[in-house]
Amino acid sequence: MKPNFSLRLRVFNLNCWGIPYLSKHRCDRMKRLGDFLNMESFDLALLEEVWSEQDFQFLRQKLSFSYPDAHYFRSGIIGSGLCVFSKHPIQEIIQHVYTLNGYPYMIHHGDWFCGKAVGLLVFHLSGLVLNAYITHLHAEYSRQKDIYLAHRVAQAWELAQFIHHTSKKADVVLLCGDLNMHPKDLGCCLLKEWTGLHDAYLETQDFKGFEEGYTMVPENYYVSRQDLGPFPSGIRIDYVLYKAVSGFYISCKTLKSTTGHGPYNGTPLSDHEALMATLCVRHSPLQQNPSFIHGPAGRLPLISVLREAWTELGLGIAQARWWAAFAGNVIGVGLLLLVLLCVLAAEEGAREVAILLWTPNVGLVLGAGAVYLFHMQEAKGLCRVQTELQHVLGREREAQDLSSEAQLALLLGQMGDRAEDQ
């Protein structure tokens, strides 16, 4: 690779809101999205909430000339909704389904049935290895009483870990998607601190779009006031994040987002706003590990966010155990009732009522059993993430101590030199 090597990467990201039968004007929007992507010819188009595989196939056919390679990430019962269209050949594919993703009995929220995941596509562009990740985390249905907070934090950690462990030989890392988290939310900070990813909106000098980079705005025809909850002017939950690993430097030249309308005005493409980023990758002299440059103080934000996440997961574990215990009690009561019904059925008087109540009671015991098992699994999953965080915290503290000792030794050495000079 030449030392003056430079690569321009045009990236498109959109949560397409493509729920069959439920999302308004879905087919028309998919058609217009295809036309727009064909016209703009991005390097990569990363889409979320393409729930129907037919929609993916429709887009694949429509975009086959401008984007010869494409991939749909299948997962869960419905699907992950994630897909990518690419101008460049996809070299490798892998996906990771999040261990925790809501509750199956919250059918009206539906996230559990989707099998939310993170997908990774590896590209080789002019000798450079690009790892492009796409994801969609669990939705936040209530800011005030967010019962999914622990799950979202766990997902953010799994996402961060997946990126950390699979990108060790990548030159450039790109993550696009709907994180369902505001920029300063715990999961978002955890993700950025552990992976070192930069936020295109915060980094770019040239942003065109809504104030504060909002990606869900009341001006959008498909967005109701209810969707925005306590943030009537808008929220930023869709992101383009990136980093260059070593020997390379990456910057966001421009970031554009739609502003409640389609890219050329008219009806919007989705209830979310589209993000369009132009990234520039260049050669850069090898840099030291930033934590060593910044010294022990550089590790403090990570340690602080790890601690906060650890506490939040602890609350989630307590909640999961409470539900498991509650379901356990229901099973106990149900079994007692079954014994009682058997006794009643043996007598003449209440035989009919006892037989009538027998099956619903068996259903109650089985249902409570399923709830018990689910919450036991939830508690175990949260405990697992908490243990991983605990381990990283331990290693970070050790590194901090070592770094402090090294700085102290350096300082003492310098003082010694000065004393000798004098």
Add this chain to the structure above:
Amino acid sequence: MKPNFSLRLRVFNLNCWGIPYLSKHRCDRMKRLGDFLNMESFDLALLEEVWSEQDFQFLRQKLSFSYPDAHYFRSGIIGSGLCVFSKHPIQEIIQHVYTLNGYPYMIHHGDWFCGKAVGLLVFHLSGLVLNAYITHLHAEYSRQKDIYLAHRVAQAWELAQFIHHTSKKADVVLLCGDLNMHPKDLGCCLLKEWTGLHDAYLETQDFKGFEEGYTMVPENYYVSRQDLGPFPSGIRIDYVLYKAVSGFYISCKTLKSTTGHGPYNGTPLSDHEALMATLCVRHSPLQQNPSFIHGPAGRLPLISVLREAWTELGLGIAQARWWAAFAGNVIGVGLLLLVLLCVLAAEEGAREVAILLWTPNVGLVLGAGAVYLFHMQEAKGLCRVQTELQHVLGREREAQDLSSEAQLALLLGQMGDRAEDQ
């Protein structure tokens, strides 16, 4: 690192058969295992089927001096059963839970409840990065009619992909565990071909143990004839696999396995045999990618095994869809019956019977609904793996074509040179 660098690694692997209340002499075996591990002081002890976290805590306490670092991989409802004890500090931890792992209604087999997984521990040993993986795949309950074959092949692929993507910067890769596959089984070949891992038993010059390296033998007090099925003399399903990635060379100096007794004779430690390997890592001159050395013919075994796995997964998908369709029909019949019962309940004659049958019928519809959703998810998961295999097959074929073209060009060039010389 010095050019004459050399590292000796002593590794222990055992499927501990630690099912609380069911496995014979569990507590005594755990105690003896702890004593043995303390006595031998391996670098790494990788254990499977430690189902009870209490057993792990017991061993952790017992081994705290010889193995200061340890990790238990929590997963599923029961747990993954995987844990590792290490003489060296664990730098990083991550785990991946397999998407497909049997059926929840096969309660007597129980694999679904365990959340089978692969765990990764990263070590830094004398400046060398060691990725140590531990896993336990779905059991094979019947060789003749293996209903879990597609799941095990999918697990082997997920394992291979996880290793492939997370070990790109590792110097040495080690995989230990109970793969529940014979050496020439499809999943085992897929794993070895895609990751390039070598089998310690096949590579070592110094093996002490049972003929054919069997790790479940009839001589073991805890093994019944039924466990071995059509292989009365034994089976090899536990492995130590390894590879050095670049700049390093790894070899297995010795491999020892127990032979149906404890390590110092007496009662065995488990129903599986323990594996003890001494690996030696040395500096090595940088080697070319073996596929380029071997030319297009070198890719043929991988292409062949990818094709075979693709076909096997296709059969699994057809089976999953058949079950989903069957459950769909049951739902249809159940709903029709519910309508019929409503009509009957409205009439005088059969009201009581109708009311009595209402709840079991609702149960039937709900149960069939759960089965339908489960098999839809199964089909989606298998399709996902099949698509990934298809993608790799495509890339491999392209590489083969390119390699053939390059060889042809080289041949033509040589012929041209000779003609010029003449």
